[in-house]
Amino acid sequence: xxxxxxxxxxxxxxxxxxxxxxxxxxxxRIKVALVWIGLVATLVLVLYLADEIDLEWTATWGxxxxxxxxxxxxxxxxxxxxxxxxxVLGALGRLSSNPVAYGVASxxxxxxxxxxxxxxxxxxxxxLPQLGVVIPAFESGVIALSFNYGAYxxxxxxxxxxxxxxxxxxxxxxxxxxxxxxxxxxxxPQAVRIVIPAIGNDFIAMIKDSALVxxxxxxxxxxxxxxxxxxSLNSLQALLVAALVYWVLTxxxxxxxxxxxxxxxxxxx
Amino acid sequence: MExxxxxxxxxxxxxxFGDHHVLRGIDLEVRAHETVMLVGRSGSGKTTMLxxxxxxxxxxxxxxxxxxxxxxxxxxxxxxxxxxxxxRQIRLRAGMLFQDxxxxxxxxxxxxxxEAPTRVKRVPKREAVATAERFLEKVGLIEKRDEHPSRLSxxxxxxxxxxxxxxxxxxxxxxxxxxxxxxxxxxxxxLKTMEELAHEGSTMIVVTHEMSFAREAADRVIYLDExxxxxxxxxxxxxxxxxxxxxxxxxxxxxxxxxx
Numbered sequence: 001x002x003x004x005x006x007x008x009x010x011x012x013x014x015x016x017x018x019x020x021x022x023x024x025x026x027x028x029r030i031k032v033a034l035v036w037i038g039l040v041a042t043l044v045l046v047l048y049l050a051d052e053i054d055l056e057w058t059a060t061w062g063x064x065x066x067x068x069x070x071x072x073x074x075x076x077x078x079x080x081x082x083x084x085x086x087x088v089l090g091a092l093g094r095l096s097s098n099p100v101a102y103g104v105a106s107x108x109x110x111x112x113x114x115x116x117x118x119x120x121x122x123x124x125x126x127x128l129p130q131l132g133v134v135i136p137a138f139e140s141g142v143i144a145l146s147f148n149y150g151a152y153x154x155x156x157x158x159x160x161x162x163x164x165x166x167x168x169x170x171x172x173x174x175x176x177x178x179x180x181x182x183x184x185x186x187x188x189p190q191a192v193r194i195v196i197p198a199i200g201n202d203f204i205a206m207i208k209d210s211a212l213v214x215x216x217x218x219x220x221x222x223x224x225x226x227x228x229x230x231x232s233l234n235s236l237q238a239l240l241v242a243a244l245v246y247w248v249l250t251x252x253x254x255x256x257x258x259x260x261x262x263x264x265x266x267x268x269x
Numbered sequence: 270m271e272x273x274x275x276x277x278x279x280x281x282x283x284x285x286f287g288d289h290h291v292l293r294g295i296d297l298e299v300r301a302h303e304t305v306m307l308v309g310r311s312g313s314g315k316t317t318m319l320x321x322x323x324x325x326x327x328x329x330x331x332x333x334x335x336x337x338x339x340x341x342x343x344x345x346x347x348x349x350x351x352x353x354x355x356x357r358q359i360r361l362r363a364g365m366l367f368q369d370x371x372x373x374x375x376x377x378x379x380x381x382x383x384e385a386p387t388r389v390k391r392v393p394k395r396e397a398v399a400t401a402e403r404f405l406e407k408v409g410l411i412e413k414r415d416e417h418p419s420r421l422s423x424x425x426x427x428x429x430x431x432x433x434x435x436x437x438x439x440x441x442x443x444x445x446x447x448x449x450x451x452x453x454x455x456x457x458x459x460l461k462t463m464e465e466l467a468h469e470g471s472t473m474i475v476v477t478h479e480m481s482f483a484r485e486a487a488d489r490v491i492y493l494d495e496x497x498x499x500x501x502x503x504x505x506x507x508x509x510x511x512x513x514x515x516x517x518x519x520x521x522x523x524x525x526x527x528x529x
Contacts, residue, residue, distance in 0.1 A: 097348065170325050171371035171430075175385035175437060176361040179353075185384065189375045 047240075057237050061228040065241050068224035069249065075138070075210050075220060079145035080203045086150030088188070091157035105154065112151035118212050120144045125216040141213035148209075149202055153195075156202075160195035161187055196264055200257035204250050211246075221245055273301030276440050276472050277363075282321055282331035282342075284314070284496075291317050292328070293496040299441065302470040306483040306504075309493035310519060315476045318493065319445050322474070323363045324356040336362040336440040361389070364434030366444045370426040372418040378405065378429045379414040382436045390437070397436070404432040408462050424455035428462050442466065444475040460486075480523060484508055492516045 047053050093105025112120070125140040135143065164187050172182040214223035225242035229235030277299040284292035291314045299305050307315040320326040322333055328342035340355045347353075373381050382401035386392040392400070405411045408428040410421075418426055427447055434442060444463065448456040460482050467473060467486045477483060483490055483504055490507040492500045492515070500513045511517050 167371040174360055174365035176357050176389045
């Protein structure tokens with residue numbers, strides 16, 4: 001314990017230490033920003049010196065490629081929503097004591113996680129017609145992406161459901177609630193809060209994985225960039241634009257995702 | 270308060286966890302308006318006994334009857350629909366309070382209180398809200414009705430949990446060490462609420478380590494050791510002049526450890 005006079009001086013020291021820490025953090029961030037700017041500027045300069053930056057080209061073909069971003073986002077949004085629904089069912093199956101439900105869910109997860117997404121996409125679009133099942137390209141893409149991500153999210157949801165304290169279920173049961181009611185009203189809402197950050201992560205990952213459906217001629221970002229590149233004989237320019245658009249999209253959604261995550265962490269738990 | 274009919278009757282309760290014999294033939298009767306406290310060392314089986322009464326633990330053998338609903342332990346068919354429905358009928362009649370409260374964190378205090386009445390008992394919402402407000406008033410939390418549990422202190426959480434249990438209008442309230450997770454300065458408000466309930470004639474079964482509370486509020490104290498009832502009787506007998514050697518040892522050790 002310090003006397004009052006000394007603790008008065010301590011206060012000033014504490015404030016100065018805090019100010020120094022804040023300043024150090026600020027300088028660190030500024031320096032990181034400078035490093036980013038420096039690296040990107042170097043890249044642009046190299047391309048410029050190699051005469052590979054062609055603004056006229058971008059003005060002509062850019063809008064066509066950018067239009068693909070709409071398809072990419074639409075594809076991703078629909079697929080992530082379906083994936084989450086599949087994941088809830090999958091997780092309930094994986095936690096079920098019913099052998100049929102457990103068997104179906106575990107086979108689904110094993111099969112989908114054990115095969116490449118690219119194979120799944122091709123199978124739906126190229127192999128199924130041989131069995132008389134013809135699914136248009138966009139729909140094939142949606143099905144493949146949602147089943148694939150649904151399998152990974154199944155495991156995340158399962159972990160989320162198991163992370164809800166056992167006491168929650170017991171309290172609900174002790175009030176006389178039916179199993180189904182306990183799951184739907186008490187356990188799942190809490191599990192969803194736990195897994196929302198993971199869903200956000202997967203959404204961002206899916207924006208990039210959706211490029212794989214360009215292989216079955218869904219006219220999304222990458223497909224259009226490749227097309228434009230071939231037609232104009234300038235694939236470097238075209239892929240550069242596509243990469244930039246993916247990058248910007250992920251930055252935008254990461255920003256929202258981080259905010260959501262922070263809100264969830266703060267939330268009423 | 271005059272004791273009434275038998276509300277809870279448990280007969281021949283045995284419980285194994287694997288090879289571990291936790292309860293060794295327990296018989297228990299609790300009458301209306303009676304407050305019974307279960308005491309004993311940790312590991313004596315008192316919490317398991319309480320959880321067997323509403324089948325949060327399925328007894329290995331035995332019968333539980335609460336307010337006329339009789340359920341026989343059936344560990345081999347514990348998941349059968351008929352058995353689960355019988356258990357649910359028992360649970361509707363027995364309110365349970367937990368050591369760590371187990372309020373639903375994603376609901377407000379009021380929503381916690383009306384969830385089961387409206388969706389399990391199908392009480393109209395307006396009526397359920399009125400009942401909930403009455404009980405929240407009673408436990409002194411009416412001004413917290415729209416708060417989430419995370420905004421409440423431990424003592425407030427436990428009182429909210431009591432209000433939630435009361436909203437189901439149970440025939441018996443079962444408390445599993447309701448103050449063990451609380452900071453010492455918050456224990457009093459919960460015990461006070463429980464004492465009021467006891468005085469108003471609620472039927473209660475309480476697992477507790479609070480000996481002075483047992484002395485004041487219990488009609489009957491049951492001392493358990495290694496899954497058996499060693500001694501039972503009014504608190505002044507069991508806690509102040511125990512006949513059994515085991516009870517005497519327990520109380521000596523307890524007084525030494527707590528300095529109470």
